[in-house]
Amino acid sequence: IDGDSEMDIKDFAEVLPVKVFSFVIFEACNMANVEVAYELKDKTKYVVGSSSPMLSPGLTYVYAKNLKYLYETEANVEAFAKSYFDLWNSYTGIQRAATISLINTSELNSLATLIRAIRANNTEGNMPEHLQIYDGTLEAPFYFFDLGQYYASLGNEQQKEELNTILSKCLVYKANTPNYANENGVFVISHHSGLTTYIEQENLQNINEEYRKLKWYRAISPN
Numbered sequence: 001i002d003g004d005s006e007m008d009i010k011d012f013a014e015v016l017p018v019k020v021f022s023f024v025i026f027e028a029c030n031m032a033n034v035e036v037a038y039e040l041k042d043k044t045k046y047v048v049g050s051s052s053p054m055l056s057p058g059l060t061y062v063y064a065k066n067l068k069y070l071y072e073t074e075a076n077v078e079a080f081a082k083s084y085f086d087l088w089n090s091y092t093g094i095q096r097a098a099t100i101s102l103i104n105t106s107e108l109n110s111l112a113t114l115i116r117a118i119r120a121n122n123t124e125g126n127m128p129e130h131l132q133i134y135d136g137t138l139e140a141p142f143y144f145f146d147l148g149q150y151y152a153s154l155g156n157e158q159q160k161e162e163l164n165t166i167l168s169k170c171l172v173y174k175a176n177t178p179n180y181a182n183e184n185g186v187f188v189i190s191h192h193s194g195l196t197t198y199i200e201q202e203n204l205q206n207i208n209e210e211y212r213k214l215k216w217y218r219a220i221s222p223n
Contacts, residue, residue: 100174
């Protein structure tokens, strides 16, 4: 967001050249999102982002000592992501609030195939109250749900095991503090699979329509 303007993730992905970037690191809130990562899967090998809102000043204090990791012959993106988490995890009180994910985009097709199979026997409805959210508010509507927890709740035992296996390949590194926070409060993290997802909701038809334009939605929609 820049003033009154927002960049659409589809437009962002479209202008990036194919297979030029080794990694894309988002210094923004709620970007460890499967819809984002899937849109970029042919543009970068790795995506680094946060499931939750990122407290200001984000990566500012990480750059000075840890930017070097990204300039090594083989960029050590995991070390850079870990340095972000270690910094914020060292704080106390409300400032001890962070999630981080290093996503291997090459494994996302396998994840989409499994999710499509799970969805084939389930219909998404209104927001289930028991799911982990990462919106930074206690009032609906909610947009960011823990992907692992949600689809594990829909799948059978075999699918749950397969989901855990695939997620372990998709997430090279993930970490979270006990809570996340923003200006609206502090929120407990009970589930952190490393990826969030949107769930279609009856009262959010405009957003549902935009969601259906994304590559991820098309990939997980049963034929």
